[in-house]
Amino acid sequence: MATDGRQGFLEQATVGAEPIESPVLPSETKPAVSALTEQVGFLRSRARVIHDDVDSLHRERAFVDWNNQTNQRARASIPGMLNELADLGFAWRDLARLVGVSVPAIQKWRRGQGATGENRRKVASLLAACDMISQSHGIQEIASWTEMPLRDGVSVTPMDLWAGERIDLVFDFASGHVDAEEILTAFDPDWRERYRSEFEVFEAGDGQLSIRMKGQ
Amino acid sequence: MPHDLEYPSGAAGSRWDGLYRARGAEVVCHRPIVTGDVFSKVTVQSIGETKTKTVIVIQHPCAPRADGINLHRRLLVAELRSHSVIPVQDWITGHYAKMPLPDLIPTVTSGKRHQAAFFDEPYLVERGALELDSRIACLSLNGVNLLLRRWVHHNSRVVVPTSTYDGQTSPSYEEADLIEEWCEARMDIEVRQAAAEAVAWLREDGGGGVTRQQMLREPQSRSAVRVQMRSTIRTLRSSDPG
Amino acid sequence: MEEREVYPNAPVVLVALEIRHPTAGSLSVAERGAIKRRLTRHVPIMRMGRMQQLTLLQAVGEPVSLTGSQTHEFPRYFSRDNTMAVSIRDDAVVVETTRYERWEQLRTVLADLIEVRQEIGGVDGVERIGLRYVDEIRVANEQASGSGWASWVDPALLGPAQLGEELGLAVAESQGIMVFTQSADRTVVLRYGAREGYAVNPGGDLRRSTPSPGPYFLLDIDSFWAPGEGTPEFDRKLLLETCDALHAPVRSLFERLITERLREEVFRRGD
Numbered sequence: 001m002a003t004d005g006r007q008g009f010l011e012q013a014t015v016g017a018e019p020i021e022s023p024v025l026p027s028e029t030k031p032a033v034s035a036l037t038e039q040v041g042f043l044r045s046r047a048r049v050i051h052d053d054v055d056s057l058h059r060e061r062a063f064v065d066w067n068n069q070t071n072q073r074a075r076a077s078i079p080g081m082l083n084e085l086a087d088l089g090f091a092w093r094d095l096a097r098l099v100g101v102s103v104p105a106i107q108k109w110r111r112g113q114g115a116t117g118e119n120r121r122k123v124a125s126l127l128a129a130c131d132m133i134s135q136s137h138g139i140q141e142i143a144s145w146t147e148m149p150l151r152d153g154v155s156v157t158p159m160d161l162w163a164g165e166r167i168d169l170v171f172d173f174a175s176g177h178v179d180a181e182e183i184l185t186a187f188d189p190d191w192r193e194r195y196r197s198e199f200e201v202f203e204a205g206d207g208q209l210s211i212r213m214k215g216q
Numbered sequence: 217m218p219h220d221l222e223y224p225s226g227a228a229g230s231r232w233d234g235l236y237r238a239r240g241a242e243v244v245c246h247r248p249i250v251t252g253d254v255f256s257k258v259t260v261q262s263i264g265e266t267k268t269k270t271v272i273v274i275q276h277p278c279a280p281r282a283d284g285i286n287l288h289r290r291l292l293v294a295e296l297r298s299h300s301v302i303p304v305q306d307w308i309t310g311h312y313a314k315m316p317l318p319d320l321i322p323t324v325t326s327g328k329r330h331q332a333a334f335f336d337e338p339y340l341v342e343r344g345a346l347e348l349d350s351r352i353a354c355l356s357l358n359g360v361n362l363l364l365r366r367w368v369h370h371n372s373r374v375v376v377p378t379s380t381y382d383g384q385t386s387p388s389y390e391e392a393d394l395i396e397e398w399c400e401a402r403m404d405i406e407v408r409q410a411a412a413e414a415v416a417w418l419r420e421d422g423g424g425g426v427t428r429q430q431m432l433r434e435p436q437s438r439s440a441v442r443v444q445m446r447s448t449i450r451t452l453r454s455s456d457p458g
Numbered sequence: 459m460e461e462r463e464v465y466p467n468a469p470v471v472l473v474a475l476e477i478r479h480p481t482a483g484s485l486s487v488a489e490r491g492a493i494k495r496r497l498t499r500h501v502p503i504m505r506m507g508r509m510q511q512l513t514l515l516q517a518v519g520e521p522v523s524l525t526g527s528q529t530h531e532f533p534r535y536f537s538r539d540n541t542m543a544v545s546i547r548d549d550a551v552v553v554e555t556t557r558y559e560r561w562e563q564l565r566t567v568l569a570d571l572i573e574v575r576q577e578i579g580g581v582d583g584v585e586r587i588g589l590r591y592v593d594e595i596r597v598a599n600e601q602a603s604g605s606g607w608a609s610w611v612d613p614a615l616l617g618p619a620q621l622g623e624e625l626g627l628a629v630a631e632s633q634g635i636m637v638f639t640q641s642a643d644r645t646v647v648l649r650y651g652a653r654e655g656y657a658v659n660p661g662g663d664l665r666r667s668t669p670s671p672g673p674y675f676l677l678d679i680d681s682f683w684a685p686g687e688g689t690p691e692f693d694r695k696l697l698l699e700t701c702d703a704l705h706a707p708v709r710s711l712f713e714r715l716i717t718e719r720l721r722e723e724v725f726r727r728g729d
Contacts, residue, residue: 025635026635026637026645026647026680027586027588027682027684028588028590028647028680029474029475029476029588029589029590029680029682030474030476030550030552030588031472031474031476031552031554031590032474032476032507032509032532032534032543032545032547032550032552032554033507033534033536033543033545033552033554033662033663033664035658035659035661035662035663035664036472036592036657036658036659037655037656037657037658037659058661059661059662060659060661060662061661062661063655063656063659063660063661063668063671064655064659066671067654067655067656067671067672070670070671070672086442086446087443087446088439088443089438089439089440089442089443090439090442091390091393091438091439091442092393092397093237093356093357093393102233102236102237102238102242103237103238104238104242104244107400116598118598118672119598121670121672122670122672125670125671125672126670141439141440143439143442144435144436144437144438144439144440145436147435147436147438147439148435148436149435155379155382155383157435164667165667165668165669166665166667166668167660167668167670168660168661168665168666168668169665171661185538185539186539186540186665189538189539195377195379197376197377197379197380199376199377199380200380201380201383201384209383209384209387209433210384211376211380211381211384
């Protein structure tokens with residue numbers, strides 16, 4: 001059951017000897033598949049779709065954990081958080097892309113110039129996601145891992161998923177339990193056509209990288 | 217799809233932003249000159265006359281330097297002119313002789329705000345004509361790939377996917393990023409000296425008989441080079457006197 | 459038909475339509491396969507789901523005890539990109555999507571689903587129809603907290619937030635619920651409030667975009683119909699007309715609850 005560890009307000013109320021009538025809440029239209037969090041509905045549902053396997057439960061739990069860890073990380077200074085990300089090996093341009101700002105903005109933050117609370121949270125959420133991926137799935141060089149294509153011949157990387165606001169797919173890929181093709185399809189149903197290329201990059205005779213037709 | 221020219225992706229509010237790494241006051245002098253850099257007030261030689269124009273470097277990313285530090289004596293550039301915003305769908309179906317540069321100068325509201333590079337107006341310029349003080353924009357990696365794709369298509373009518381260009385341009389772009397970062401950290405010495413220091417370091421063996429520069433060709437090795445570089449810079453700074 | 463603007467950056471994260479009916483028999487393997495073939499153009503991937511029903515009892519001063527538990531299996535059909543699912547339980551059919559664009563698109567899937575369910579397995583009537591829109595309104599703005607949400611949503615949704623702030627009490631989160639009735643058998647329930655994290659967990663079986671976790675304003679509009687008397691027939695025409703009627707007030711209510719600034723600066727930023 002997805003929870004952030006807190007009880008809902010209905011359970012936390014101060015109680016005396018006399019019972020206080022709770023309001024009768026209206027019936028709810030219930031999705032069958034979607035994981036409405038306990039933040040919605042205000043009434044603990046008595047019926048819930050249970051997951052086919054433990055992985056699904058973990059996946060749901062991951063987002064609650066991510067939120068909590070983001071809150072933890074957001075207590076640090078933004079230059080400190082950026083330095084941690086730099087020490088993991090991330091490129092500034094990739095961090096800028098993930099946060100949704102320009103590289104110069106990142107450079108300003110590094111020098112101590114202020115970032116909005118929203119951007120501070122975004123940086124914190126990057127660090128928190130790195131923590132989770134490393135700790136839960138044993139991925140050691142996380143920056144390197146984010147730059148490697150999900151599949152040979154298709155230039156989509158975990159960085160691209162992340163920048164496309166599909167951290168759910170990043171977590172899935174990190175878990176190793178979801179097929180790369182399934183992830184690619186979830187990200188872009190047209191990926192087979194979009195990333196098809198008759199060309200390849202190779203090292204030419206002068207040592208520089210060149211482009212040629214495949215199969216040559 | 218891979219046979220079409222592409223356009224910048226992203227939400228409309230940020231799509232044009234994604235073309236650029238830096239514009240206007242964001243552009244820093246210590247970044248090496250690379251493909252896609254835009255310079256104003258550049259002296260170009262036309263037929264029988266000298267003119268001053270705003271230009272963009274269209275020399276291939278692997279080609280601008282003879283020795284890794286010094287630019288070639290002459291570089292290929294294309295002229296920029298004011299141009300209305302070209303809708304994204306039209307990037308695919310037309311304007312093949314141009315590279316649109318919408319919101320190039322976001323601080324103005326006049327017609328100069330949006331521009332385009334005209335591939336039919338190429339020039340060779342002396343390297344000295346590209347003064348770092350007059351650089352007004354640097355393209356993002358995605359912007360450089362789009363530029364190259366359109367430039368090559370203009371010349372040969374061959375369409376190469378942007379993702380393929382990325383495999384070719386990203387090592388050079390990464391190198392430029394690292395040199396910029398090195399120079400910024402080494403503001404205590406002259407920029408040319410810092411850049412030379414960075415290039416020398418990149419050409420050292422990074423492990424296993426492969427130079428760090430060569431390691432940049434492999435996406436999974438780049439982060440290791442970044443980590444090493446940042447550590448090296450910290451050591452250099454802590455060992456500097458004063 | 460009224461022209462409705464489609465926002466490029468709409469906040470809707472889930473739309474679910476549920477039709478409850480008297481308990482029907484479980485579907486056989488052959489019936490599940492037949493439904494899959496009939497719905498394949500929308501939701502070609504079939505998976506089984508399980509619903510656990512728990513009965514809890516809590517007396518005053520006593521801990522909660524579990525007095526009953528039942529587990530039911532039912533087929534679920536997914537789109538290839540896992541953004542839409544159709545579920546066929548013993549007591550309800552549900553179509554839900556995390557990639558909602560227009561009512562007409564969802565209605566097309568619903569129409570096919572109703573037709574298929576009428577023909578395969580058989581359903582004796584309808585007990586409740588509900589159409590629910592869950593919105594997570596996120597703005598990249600320092601002021602989107604407490605009474606600061608007044609720039610983005612109708613201040614009526616903020617209750618005593620400003621009053622509390624004047625007394626030095628910061629709003630940590632808020633929950634509100636308003637029940638509107640349109641007629642004896644139609645109700646609209648609005649759940650709303652300043653929250654944090656997600657209203658729809660991105661780790662669920664339906665995929666959705668995943669912004670960084672953080673503050674958002676929930677607008678959860680549940681428009682439902684329940685017959686006052688009797689159990690009407692599971693009739694395609696009736697069901698679709700009722701769903702159209704349930705859809706009608708949702709957009710109007712949503713538009714009245716948001717500000718023009720939110721439309722311009724957030725919803726209209728997009729492709």
